[in-house]
Amino acid sequence: MANVAITGAGRGIALELVKLHVERGDQVFALLRDPEGAAALKAIAAGSGGSVTLHAMDVGDDASVRDGAADTGDAAIDVLYNVAGVSGSVTSELESADFTDWAEVFNINVSGPMRVFQAFLPRLKAGAKVLSLGSQVGASTWPYPGYEAYAASKAALHRLMHSIALGTRERGIIAVSVHPGWVRTAMGGPQADLTPQESAEGIAALADRLTPEMSGGFYKWNGEPHAW
Numbered sequence: 001m002a003n004v005a006i007t008g009a010g011r012g013i014a015l016e017l018v019k020l021h022v023e024r025g026d027q028v029f030a031l032l033r034d035p036e037g038a039a040a041l042k043a044i045a046a047g048s049g050g051s052v053t054l055h056a057m058d059v060g061d062d063a064s065v066r067d068g069a070a071d072t073g074d075a076a077i078d079v080l081y082n083v084a085g086v087s088g089s090v091t092s093e094l095e096s097a098d099f100t101d102w103a104e105v106f107n108i109n110v111s112g113p114m115r116v117f118q119a120f121l122p123r124l125k126a127g128a129k130v131l132s133l134g135s136q137v138g139a140s141t142w143p144y145p146g147y148e149a150y151a152a153s154k155a156a157l158h159r160l161m162h163s164i165a166l167g168t169r170e171r172g173i174i175a176v177s178v179h180p181g182w183v184r185t186a187m188g189g190p191q192a193d194l195t196p197q198e199s200a201e202g203i204a205a206l207a208d209r210l211t212p213e214m215s216g217g218f219y220k221w222n223g224e225p226h227a228w
């Protein structure tokens, strides 16, 4: 049984990760902005015999992350998934960037995973795995012109995870970024390639087989390395 913490756990890919880990018999700390409003997650937790617990956490807010992590107790965390993210403006912003929007996107997509990592760091022991959901649009190898703030934030997140990997190598922590695929969620839209379940299954399988040598890398949901 692993102790698993998941941000943005109320919907999308994160909710599927909750389901998958509870089916495995893991202890899941579901971190989300609005535990009261998360009907599907509450139903899973109610039927889980205590193996899924809900904790309020807005990854964009220092105090909320600190309090949310503290609310989960003091058990060591085996797997931490940073899933919460926002896309910001969906059109090209070359001539009309809204820097309030940019600040929010960077606060949630880059500072958020760092806040969460830091809050749990004392509970990440040797062998602990931290997976942050990046995106192919944050790779220079992916020819996508729009979503400038989102793309830049995910590129920053990939580099942040590389820094975390280097900085925690001697402690034995494994930190990676993962492109989850193009997924049929509120963010990915109905035309996307993968179901949230398919994406979550791939990401969890990748988590299972992560080794210290893989730390700092950027991977696809199917476990293949992703070009930066």
Ligand SMILES: NC(=O)c1ccc[n+]([C@@H]2O[C@H](COP(=O)([O-])OP(=O)(O)OC[C@H]3O[C@@H](n4cnc5c(N)ncnc54)[C@H](OP(=O)(O)O)[C@@H]3O)[C@@H](O)[C@H]2O)c1
Binding pocket: 007, 008, 009, 010, 011, 012, 013, 014, 032, 033, 034, 057, 058, 059, 060, 082, 083, 084, 085, 086, 087, 108, 133, 134, 135, 136, 179, 180, 181, 182, 183, 184, 185, 186, 187, 188, 189, 192
């Ligand atoms: N779907 C795709 O095709 C795709 C492709 C590449 C990368 N990704 C990445 O994969 C991750 C999950 O995406 P998804 O498709 O599952 O998106 P989604 O269905 O739109 O869900 C986004 C999740 O992030 C949470 N969130 C947003 N801001 C938050 C905050 N300040 N604090 C805590 N939680 C917050 C949302 O919670 P609320 O319910 O409270 O809003 C929601 O649970 C994201 O990081 C995204 O960038 C997705």
